[in-house]
Amino acid sequence: MNYNKLFSQVVSRSKASAIRELLKVIARPDIISFAGGLPAPELFPTHEIANIMQDVLTKTPKQALQYGTTEGQMELRTELVKLLKETENIDVTTDQMMVVSASQQALDMTARLFVNPGDSIITACPTYLGALQAFHVAGADITGAESDAYGILPEDLEAKLAALKAQGKQCKFIYLVPDFQNPTGTTIPEDRRIQILEIAQKYNTFILEDSPYRQVRFEGTSPRTFYALDNGRGNVITMFTFSKVFVPGFRLGYIIGPEDVIRKYVILKQAMDLCTSPILQLATGEYLRSGMLMQHVKEIIAAYREKRDLMLETLAKYMPKNVSWTRPEGGLFLWLTLPKHMNATDLLPKAIENKVAYVAGVDFYPQANVFNDMRLNFSYPTKEQMVEGLKRLAQTIKDNL
Structure with missing residues (x-):
C-alpha cells in the first residue's frame, strides 16, 4: 500500500522537532547535553x-x-x-479557564481555532520552535x-503590522513568551x-x-503579565503549564x-481527546490545595539559580572573546551567539564528536x-557536567573559528 498519495496537506506542512530528533542522536551517556529543556529530575x-x-485513589477512586x-x-x-489571584493578582472565574495537556496542546488548539491556511500571525524573532x-x-x-535584549521591539512589531494592513491582511494574533523566553532567556519589561x-x-x-517559566525567577521583580495589564478587556489569551515547576510527565497546563473564546476551545478539545487525565488533575489540585507548590518552586529557583550562575561563570572563563551570550534573570535557557561567519548547525556534528x-x-x-546562534539549557546537567561540557563546547568553537 502506498500511503504517500493519501496523506493530508497537514502532513506535508509538518516537520520533525529539531530538539526531539537531536535527543535521539545524543542519548549516549558519554555525551553532555545542553540541548533539551528538561527540568532536573x-x-x-x-x-x-x-x-x-x-x-x-483512596478517597475519590470513581472520579x-x-x-x-x-x-x-x-x-x-x-x-x-486561587493561585492566579495570590501569585499574579489576576481575577478569573472557572468559566474563563480550561485545563489542557500542557502548553503544546494549547498551542496546537490555538492554531486550529484561529488560523486558516495562509493567515498571518506575528512572533518574536527568534521564538519557541514548538x-x-x-x-x-x-x-x-x-x-x-x-x-x-529586552524582547520583541515595539517599533518593529508595529512596522510589521502596518505592512500586513497595507497588504489587506489581518494579523490573527501576536505570539510572545514574555518571561525568560525560550530560547533567549530574555524578559520583556513592563513599560514595553x-x-x-x-x-x-x-x-x-x-x-x-x-508563560511556562514565569515562576522560575532568580532575581529582580516580575513585570505584570500581559493578561493582568489588559485588565479584562479581552485582548490577551494566556497559557500556563506545570511542566517546569511541578512534573513534565503529568502533561498539565491551562x-x-x-469566556466565549474558552467555550470554543472546549468544543475543539472535545473532538481531540475528550478530556485531560482526571487522576492527574485531581492529584495536582490536591498538591496546590496543600500549599506544597510554592515551597517546591522555591527549591527549583535555588537550584537553577546556582546552575545559571555556574554556566555564566564557566562561559566567561573558557569562551573566546568574540562569543557572546544572554544573562537570564530566570528560566531554563540562555542564548549564545557565535561570530557571524560561523554556522551553529554545521558546528553541531563536531561538538557531538567532542x-x-x-x-x-x-x-x-x-x-x-x-x-550563528545556539540555545543552552542549564536546568538539566549536573554541575560537574556543566563545567566539563562547556569546556568541550568552548574548545570546539575555538577549533573552528
Whole structure:
C-alpha cells in the first residue's frame, strides 16, 4: 500500500522537532547535553506525589479513574483561580479557564481555532520552535518581528503590522513568551509590554501569551503579565503549564481568556481527546490545595539559580572573546551567539564528536535565516557536567573559528 498519495496537506506542512530528533542522536551517556529543556529530575517531588496519588485513589477512586469534563476537573480549576489571584493578582472565574495537556496542546488548539491556511500571525524573532511547529502545521504565514535584549521591539512589531494592513491582511494574533523566553532567556519589561498591548489593540489583534517559566525567577521583580495589564478587556489569551515547576510527565497546563473564546476551545478539545487525565488533575489540585507548590518552586529557583550562575561563570572563563551570550534573570535557557561567519548547525556534528550537544538556533527563527546562534539549557546537567561540557563546547568553537 502506498500511503504517500493519501496523506493530508497537514502532513506535508509538518516537520520533525529539531530538539526531539537531536535527543535521539545524543542519548549516549558519554555525551553532555545542553540541548533539551528538561527540568532536573532530582527535584521532582516524588514522595509527595506518591502520597497524593494514593490519597486520590483512596478517597475519590470513581472520579479519578472515570472520564472527566472537557473543561477540566472543578477541584483543579478552583485551585487555579486561587493561585492566579495570590501569585499574579489576576481575577478569573472557572468559566474563563480550561485545563489542557500542557502548553503544546494549547498551542496546537490555538492554531486550529484561529488560523486558516495562509493567515498571518506575528512572533518574536527568534521564538519557541514548538510554537512555530504548531503554527506551520496549521498553515500560518508567520512574520518575525525583531528582538533585542529586552524582547520583541515595539517599533518593529508595529512596522510589521502596518505592512500586513497595507497588504489587506489581518494579523490573527501576536505570539510572545514574555518571561525568560525560550530560547533567549530574555524578559520583556513592563513599560514595553504596555506599548505592545496598545499596538495590538490599535491593529485589532490579540496577544497569545505563553508563560511556562514565569515562576522560575532568580532575581529582580516580575513585570505584570500581559493578561493582568489588559485588565479584562479581552485582548490577551494566556497559557500556563506545570511542566517546569511541578512534573513534565503529568502533561498539565491551562488556558485563560474570555469566556466565549474558552467555550470554543472546549468544543475543539472535545473532538481531540475528550478530556485531560482526571487522576492527574485531581492529584495536582490536591498538591496546590496543600500549599506544597510554592515551597517546591522555591527549591527549583535555588537550584537553577546556582546552575545559571555556574554556566555564566564557566562561559566567561573558557569562551573566546568574540562569543557572546544572554544573562537570564530566570528560566531554563540562555542564548549564545557565535561570530557571524560561523554556522551553529554545521558546528553541531563536531561538538557531538567532542561529546557535547546543544540546539542550533536556526530553527527558532520563523524564516530559518540566522545561523550563528545556539540555545543552552542549564536546568538539566549536573554541575560537574556543566563545567566539563562547556569546556568541550568552548574548545570546539575555538577549533573552528
